[in-house]
Amino acid sequence: MKATARAHPNIALVKYWGKRDRVLNLPAVPSLSLTLDRYHTTTTVTWETQTDSVRLNAEAICGRPLQRVLDFMDRLWGPHRPCVHVDSKNNFPTAAGLASSSSGFAALALAGMAAAGREASKTELSILARQGSGSACRSLWGGWVSWDRGQKSDGSDSHGRPLAPQNHWDLRMVVAMIASGPKSIGSTQAMIQTEQSSRLYPGWVEAAPNDMVQATRAVLERNLPALGTVMEASTLRMHASMMSAEPSIRYWTPATLSVMERVEKLRKDGVPAWFTMDAGPNVKVLCDSTRADTVADTLRSCCEKVDVLQAGPDAFLL
Numbered sequence: 001m002k003a004t005a006r007a008h009p010n011i012a013l014v015k016y017w018g019k020r021d022r023v024l025n026l027p028a029v030p031s032l033s034l035t036l037d038r039y040h041t042t043t044t045v046t047w048e049t050q051t052d053s054v055r056l057n058a059e060a061i062c063g064r065p066l067q068r069v070l071d072f073m074d075r076l077w078g079p080h081r082p083c084v085h086v087d088s089k090n091n092f093p094t095a096a097g098l099a100s101s102s103s104g105f106a107a108l109a110l111a112g113m114a115a116a117g118r119e120a121s122k123t124e125l126s127i128l129a130r131q132g133s134g135s136a137c138r139s140l141w142g143g144w145v146s147w148d149r150g151q152k153s154d155g156s157d158s159h160g161r162p163l164a165p166q167n168h169w170d171l172r173m174v175v176a177m178i179a180s181g182p183k184s185i186g187s188t189q190a191m192i193q194t195e196q197s198s199r200l201y202p203g204w205v206e207a208a209p210n211d212m213v214q215a216t217r218a219v220l221e222r223n224l225p226a227l228g229t230v231m232e233a234s235t236l237r238m239h240a241s242m243m244s245a246e247p248s249i250r251y252w253t254p255a256t257l258s259v260m261e262r263v264e265k266l267r268k269d270g271v272p273a274w275f276t277m278d279a280g281p282n283v284k285v286l287c288d289s290t291r292a293d294t295v296a297d298t299l300r301s302c303c304e305k306v307d308v309l310q311a312g313p314d315a316f317l318l
C-alpha cells in the first residue's frame, strides 16, 4: 500500500485564471503550458497507517494545507478511506509562484492511485489532479501540454492533453527568482476576488480562446516570436484583471518590473526573449537555447537567483 511518484511543475504560456466551477476546479478559460525539467516534486503515499499525516519538505503540515491534501485523498479513494501518510518534497521553492502545486498534486494523484493498487489512465489522473490544483492537470505530461476549458458540468472533458513532446523544441525557460517565500494570497482566493470584482475579468475570459489558438499554432510551428508575443499578452491581461480587482491583487514587486524592463531591452538589442509571471513576483523568460546564457547573465544582477530550465518529462512512478 505504498508508492512513490515524481512530477515536474509546468509554467503556463497561456494562463488559467478564473473558475467556471470552484468545487471541481473547472477553468473559465483554456490554457497551455510547458513542463520543466530540473524542478520536481517527489511524493510517497502510504495507505492504511494509524493516523492521517502529511509531511511537506520534511515538516508536518497542519490546518488548511493539511485539510486540502486530506480532502484530495478522500476524493481519490472514495467512501471509507483508510488513514494515509503523505511525504512530499520539492527541490525548488514551495508556493512562491513557481507552480509547486502543479507538480505537487500531479505526483500525489499518481502515487496515491498506485499505492491503492488502482489502474488509471493519464487522462483519469489528470482529471483527479485538477481537483487538487487546476494547473496540476497539465503536469502529468512532459513537454507542451494544453488544458481544455470543457463544457460538461462533471468536468470529464476538462483535462490536460499532450500537445508536443519534451524533445519537440529546444527552448529555455530562464527563471528569475525574486523572492522564494510564500505568496501573499493563494491563487484560488485571488481568482475568486478577480471573478467577483474585476471590471477587466470579462475581457480576460473573452480574449483567452484566441490566445490559445495563436499559441497552439506557434508551438506546433516552432515560431518563437509568435509564441513569446501571445505569452506576454496572456500574462499581462491576467495580471491586469487581478490588479483591477477590489481589493486589488498585485504579485509584482519593483524587482519584477526591473526584470520585465530588462527583457524588453534585450529584445530591442536583438535577443529574442519574452517574460511571463504567475501568482508570485518571480519572472520566467522564454528564449532560444543559444541565448539562454545571455538572458541569465543580464538578469542575475537584479534578482536573488537565476535558473535555466528546459522542457521536462512526464510524471512517473519511482
Ligand code: PMV
Pocket (backbone or CB within 6 Å): 011, 012, 014, 015, 016, 017, 031, 099, 101, 102, 133, 134, 135, 136, 187, 188, 277, 278, 279
Ligand atoms: O493551479 P492553481 O490553482 O495554483 O492556479 C495556477 C494559476 C497560474 O499559475 C497563475 C496560471 C496557470 O495557468 O498555471
